[in-house]
Every structure is written in structure tokens, then in C-alpha cells.
Amino acid sequence: MKHSISVTVNGAKWTGEVEPRTLLVYFLRDTLGLTGTHVGCDTSSCGACTVLLDGRSVKSCTLLAVQADGASVTTIEGIGDAEHLHPVQSAFWEEHGLQCGYCTPGMIVSACDLLQRNPDPTEDEIRAAISGNLCRCTGYQNIVKAVQHAAAAMRAAKPARERVGAPAD
């Protein structure tokens, strides 16, 4: 029996029926055609399928689509596109923070989650934030550099007064 759900994905509302066993990642990929969210391990180990659910990063192979009913989901396609790159996307490109690119959307989403909570993270905080995302190619150093670079760019772009009183975490 199918379930009716209503979910906002990258700002657009979608209402329809899904099978109860459908994982959120397959709903995004197969039903909505948003293939930027990748499937790596299928067992919540690798993080290639990371998306934002109501603003917080989740592994979309760990959730059923029905659990996203009423929620707002942001995938890599909603983070930014080629004409409007998010600073995190620009930084991964420019700082060579990727190789095969398969883990990259999940990495970028996790980094966005971190930077919206903590605009000035330490290196250890960056490492902790992306410790749920595996990369088999890069050795991670330039992923850290990319997140640092993005954080600096986002802080520089934000007027100074907005930063006053920002949380120190």
C-alpha cells in the first residue's frame, strides 16, 4: 500500500504517493530525478547520500521517504548550480577538494551544515563534521582546505555587524 506524502525539495513542494519501503535517497534519485545525491554503500557508512533535512545533514539511505513527510529537503542541486555556485562548491573546485567526485555532493552538504551552525570552525571541528563522509581518493587534506577556504569566503562576504554576537561554537 502506498503512502501519500508532501515534501519540499530544494524549495519546490512535491505531493504524491510513495511505497513505504522507499528510502529517501531512491525517492530523490528515481522519483524526482535528482541524481546528484549518490548511493555508495547503502548501509549508512559512506555519506555519499548526505542531504539536508530541515537544515540538518542526514544520510538519505538511513531514512524512508515517508519519514520526510512534511519536511524540507535540500540536495546538492539545491545548494547551488553552475551559475550560482555556493561558496563551499567554489572552494571544492578551486582548492582541488575532490578527485572522482562521487563523495563530493555529500561532503559539500555536510560542510554546508557545519558552516551554517559554525561560521568559523577550527580544523578539528571541520574534521569532526565530515567524519561521517568517506572519501577513497583524496586523502582528505584538500577537503579540509576547501572547507576552511569556504568559511573564510563566507565570513568575508557577510557584513561585519551580522557577525557580532554570533555563536562561538
Add this chain to the structure above:
Amino acid sequence: MSTRVDPQPITEDRPTVQIGRSIPRLESLEKVTGETEYIHHLRLPHMLYGKIFRSSVAHGRILKLDTRAARELPGVAAVITGADVCALIPEPYYGPAFHDQPVLAIDKVRYVGEPVAVALSEDPHLAEHAANLIEAEYEELPAVFDEVEAAAATDTFVHDALKPAGTFPDLKHLQGRTKTNVALDFSLRHNDAERGFEQADYIFEHVFRTPAAIHAAMEPIVAVGEPRGSSAVTIHTSSQSPSFVRTEVARLLGWPENHVRVRTAFLGGGFGAKLYIKLEALVAVLALLVKRPVKIALTMEEQFYTITKHATTVRMKSGVTKAGKVVARRCEAWWNGGAYADIGPRVTQKSGFTAAGPYDIENVSLDSYAVYTNLPPAGAFRGFGIPQLVWAYESHTDIIARELELDPLEFRRANILRNGRPQATGTIMRDTATVEVLDTLERAMDWKAPRDPGDGNVRRGRGVAIGFKACIAPTTSVAIVNIYGDGSCAVYCGTVDMGQGSDTAMAQIAAEVLGLDPRAISVIHPDTDVTPYDMATLGSRSTFHMGNAVRLAALDAREKLFIMAGKALGCDPGLLSAAGGCVRAPDGRQLSVGEVIKSGFLMQAGNLIGSGSFRPTYTSPSHGDGQSSDITPFWMVGAVGADVEVDMETGHVRVTRLVSVADVGTVINPAIVTRQLNGGAVMQLGLTMSEALRFDHGQVTNASLADYKIPGILDVPAEIFAEAAPGCQHSGPFGAKGAGETGTFAVSPAIANAIHDATGVRIYDLPLTPEVVYRALRAAQHNPLENEL
């Protein structure tokens, strides 16, 4: 067409513009927006999904295969077994070295996880459900798992007879051999090892082992078969070797190659897992049988049953003089190839001949055995066997240095193989920066700086290691450079960009020749209907082989461009130059590339096509002694220095610093090369510290990334860097050579040598898990733990 079979020296002595530039990777924009094409995403109209039913026994005769319940499940389109495959292909056995692997099991199964049948449905969940309804009965047969035991077995054989593919002349003598699990035995004799041992003052002998492991590319193996009538097929695949897939699938079907089209997209990592035939023959057969497109996408778990890294046992024996000179070395290597040979026999030979290490040793004796066992097949894995050998010879070399109380780095430098001297095959080493790599490593890690050895529970140590590899030979790459009517340009090449950045490197090479901006050059991805032949993307061969082919193709296109421009400018083509997107005459007049084309075709039309084919020279090793005057087009050298902290109470090892130095010739894109070196080092760090397939009677017991731990960011040393040593491969494109594997070579022994430096305890078997280290510490205290591994 420009064809070169000889290594050509660099002919242009002008300073380069595009070489040595760290331009951002051409394909990365799509990767950060999630728009990159992977075959993983492909869906075709009327496509079926296949799920594989796999063997649950390690060795057995198939008595009964009951597919009725699966076939009768509503929504299931078909269930295909080995018998169905045989109806289409009477001899459905494939493999690059041996034709030993069936498309689906026939009569027998030879490892747990072997594909036996496939259930097909439009719904992948239904296909999986149906596969679970299939039942098989087996007559279980005795099985062999250990490579040394299997090689010596007298009554248990994985295959009834050896079936060499015929591709490689040195395997032909094995045809029909029975009562053996040794698929290939390779021998090398350089002078007289026994006499060398007699001359030595000290003899050292040790045995080292490495476990099976998996590549764990983030994109699991995937392929889609698409029938085009009954006599043609398209295969969309995450393959590193599309040209081989075409040749092999055409051979199986008895078709000409031009009836099989193989295309790839970007690959989500490869590391050797996606070479030769993996799912391609299966999806082609399924698609032709059911007359619909068929997709099979492995799960990460299924990759553990598909292709692995060879487990090895390596025995090393050295004779050393009081002066610290290694005068003789004998090596025996057993490679656990699993149930099907895949490319294992090539690993056995091509890496086997380097088993004595990058040292100038007068007397060498090597024996290397590819061994069948009842485990998942082993094949190519980043380094092609070299990291296993380096683990052995660099642990062994370190033991010798420390027992003789010689500085480990100085001992290596005193014995290192230098340019102009013969390697064990007899090939004279050239353009190989062995000394420079050691010197650079010594400086980069400040080797002689005083260090804190720690005390109490935390001990600190430092280790080094160096390894080398011969590039596989002989292989061919062909490339096309096409300049379009508007002056834009594309490179057609069969090199698969699986993350190594080859698109960017090839564009930089073509841009250098044509005076264009590399970012304006598009690189057409492998499609055997479109792109010319390339042996495969493996073994760090692409920058050298395809780079040379692209350079030749660009030179060919430039020659045609200059002839056309010469007419338009009224100038001798030989006096023209290409720079800044223009063709320039000596008097300063210039035309853009687009204007030149328009001058020739009178409008925005036509093509200027250049092509290049590259195959270096090669002399096969002679049978018996393995000697060759020309064994490889180039050598790669990688050294690593490691600092570690060992917790004496838990055996936990923390690598605090990892320094990689490599000879990659001239660096085309330093940022990409540095990533490759560091990425390779971190991959090998995982294979050193935690990664090992665990088996119970042939059944993998840790087939998931939850149980099989690859490095996460918290496992990576805080201090890690890579440096290219000064070097130039004169036969390479602008002096470049391969870099994809070099970072992996020396990581494992460098860390074990550092652990020894810290604790005085030597470990002979990978991986260096806390349990292994703690047991070794306790054993050294004459207080061993119970329940030994």
C-alpha cells in the same frame, strides 16, 4: 597518422606554457554541482534490473537449481542461469589471461559469492526478492584457501585444467596443464644467488604476509547492456578498460568488434576493480536473451564477492657483507588469486620481477606463483602487486640495517640501484630518480633531526621505505585531436577519468602543442564507436602512453593547421608558431585558429583531424631466467617516511606524520599530482592499519564498510604531505610519467619500520591493527596473549 614505437626524446626545447600549471580540474565544476554523469545514474526505456543469486559454498558441484518460485513471482521478467547462457554462447568463459571464468556458474561453483543465476524485473526490489527465492543444492567438494597450501596441494584443484587465453605468449605452455593450482610460475635468475650467499658474511631470511582486501571505490561496479537488434549490443559500463571489454565480449559472441559498442562516463573511483570483464559480459548476454536493456548495479557488499587484492606470502633471503653491501637476494612470492585468474598471472610476472627491490644486487633469484584458491577472484589493485612486495623487501631491508646497526636510510642509499646499472632483469635503468627520491625524503622529513622516543606507555619512532615499479609493457594508446569549424578543439581518447584527473592532463598536453587554453579543450570520453583504441586505464600508464599519443595527435593536427594557415598568410608553414589561440607568422601577422579553418573551408565548416598512436618498445623476458634488455618503458619510484606513536598498553598506533616522495618525471599539473600521491598514501594507510577481508570457510565475514574499515578523516595523520623529486622521463610527454600508484608503494613498511623503531618489535603480517601490535608487544615480553590469531 603519427606512429611511434620508440621512446622519443623531447624535441622541443622552448619553455612550456601549460606544463607545470595547477589549473583547476576541467571536470570539477560538474562534480561540485552534482551534475556529473556516472553510469550509476543511467536508466533506459523498458530497462530491467538484474539481481544476482550467488553461491553459498566455496567449492561444489551444482546438483539442482530451482528457479520456479522466482520465475512465478508476479513482475519477474525472467530468471537466467548458466544453461541459458550456454544456449547463446557455447563456451562462455572469459578472462584477460585465462579463459576460466564463466558468465554464470556452469556445473560447479568455486567460491562463496560466485554468480549462479540472475533474476530480472522492472522493479529492482522485486528482482532482489526473486533472487532470494532461488534455491540451489550442491555436492560440496574439498576447498583450498591458503596460497602456499594450494600451490602444494596434491588432491584438491580449483580447475580441472588450465585454459590460457592465448593473448600472452608466455602463458601458452600452460595450455591443458592438470592437477595443479598454480596458474603461472615465473622465474628470474640474475647471476648466481647461491654463490652470492656463500660470499656473504650474514644471511637474513624472513616471511611476510599481506591479507586480501578490497578497492571500495565509492561508486560500486555497474553496467547496462542494451541490445541493438540480435547482432549488435551497446554496453554502458563503469569500466577502466572499454577497449578490452569490446574485444572480449565480441570474442564471446563470435561477432566482429564493430558490433559491440562500449562506453563509459566518469567513474566514481576505480583503483583496478573495474578492469577487464566484471559485469559487462553478463549484462550483454542478459540483454540479448531477454531483448531488453538490463542494468546490474552491485551493492557495496557485492563488491566483496567480485574482485579483491591478492593476499600474499613472500619469503625473502639476503646475503650481506660486513661492509653493508647486499650481494645476493632470493625471493619467493605466492599470490592468492582466488577462484579465477583475472589479471593475477600478469601481477605475478610484471610485479614479480621487481621483488628484490630497487637495489643493485649482483645475484638475484626470484620465483613468483599465481595460485588458484576457493576465494573471491583477486585482480589488479592500485600498485599491481607492488605494495605487497615492498611490504616484504622493505621490512626485510630494515631488519638487516637495524641488525647491522646501520642507519636505515644510509643503508638503502648505499645499496640503491642507480641509472646506468642493470636491474635484476638485466634492463639498464634510465631516467629513474632513485637517489633523488631518497635525498628528497631525507630533507623533507628532516630524517636526522633528534626525536623524542617517548617513555612509559607512549613510544615514538620513525621509519622509511622505498619501492619501485616497472610500467606494464607492451601496450598501445591511440588518440585523435579534432579542430572544429569555429576553431574549438576536442581530444578523443580512451583514457577513463576515474578521479585521477586525466581529462585535465590530456587537455594541458594538447593545449601546449596547439597554443590553446586547456580549459577550452573538451575531452571526449571513451566510446568504442567514437574514441580510438587504448589498452586500459591502469598501472599509471595513461600520462605516459596516452599523453604521448595525444601529443603526437596534436602535432599532427598542428601540422595540418600550419599548412592551411601558411596558404592564408602566404608564409612557409615551417616558420609558423601557435600561441594564444592563434597561428603566428614571424612578421607578427596572426590568424585565430577559427579564422584559419574558415580560410581553408571558406566558411565555418570542416575538421582538421590529427591522430597519434604510441607503443613503446619491449623485449619479453626469456623463459626460465626472466632476463630482458628492455623490460619496461619507465620506472616509478616512491618513498615514504612515517612518524608513529605506539600506545604500549593497547597496541594502538597513531601515525603522526606521513611524508611521500615520488619520481613522476616532469609534473604536468602539480596540484593533481600531489592529490594523487597523498590519496594513494592514505588508501595504503588503510590497507596498512585496518583493512583485511576476513573469511570463514571461504565466506567473507566483514562484507560492509561498517565491518571493513577504510580510512575516514579522523584516521588520517594531521601532518601529511607529498613532494615530487626532481626527475625527467625523456621518453614521456614533456618529460612526464605515471603518478597514480607511486604514493602507495612504501607506506606499509615505513609504518612498520617506525613501530620497530619505537618499540623494538617487528611485525611480519599486515594489517597493523591494535590487536596485532599488542600481541607482538606481549610476545616480545615473553608473555604472549592466549588465543593466538
